[in-house]
Amino acid sequence: MTASELDPLIHVPARLRIMATLAALPFGDRLAFTRLQSQIALTPGNLITHLRKLEDAGYVDSEKIGIGSASRTTITLTSQGRRALESYTDALRGLLDGL
Amino acid sequence: MTASELDPLIHVPARLRIMATLAALPFGDRLAFTRLQSQIALTPGNLITHLRKLEDAGYVDSEKIGIGSASRTTITLTSQGRRALESYTDALRGLLDGL
DNA sequence: TCTTCTCACTTTGTGATGCAAAGTTAAACC
């Protein structure tokens, strides 16, 4: 019954998918915005807003190079984000054990 | 990566706690509104609105007897609700396996 | 070279949602 410990920032399915996708990469690797978008099937508008929340929390880091159509944004999970995801999954596992 | 299968009705932590608490009861047993409220620490206003959503979905059944301060409302998980919770936990387990 | 197209995001708009505070109803107590 540790549902109260579930980090609400990560709990939203769309953001959980973002975190999970980024966590699957080797440490330090960055994923392109457009690639992340197609992998988790979100509109760019939704993706960028979710990413901003995660970035504000320090869970991901995004970097944009270039401008206009030549621009490319890449995303990576911070170590803080990785820890937060681990806490979240631990909480989930604990919750499942209680059922 | 089955996050899209997570029933959003159950996914909300407060409602997940409600479902989990009711699921812990022997089949068919009913729990008093006030008892449920104190067990999961929700204001009565929040509890009733969450219960209504679960009831609209057919996941719980609530029954009120008496009126005014003498009234007592009891809640129970429907078999549909139990199945839905199982699907949800299965989806969660699948998701955790993918991490 | 001027216009249209495409790419890669961004911003804006909106309906739904979860939470908290205030309200209602009726029995019990003084």
Place this chain on the structure above:
DNA sequence: GGTTTAACTTTGCATCACAAAGTGAGAAGA
């Protein structure tokens, strides 16, 4: 008979997730 208490109910609001429309710049075509 006025106040308190118990057990919900209703209302109000701030936030949020999603979708749709918008922006900026290079590429392609006339």
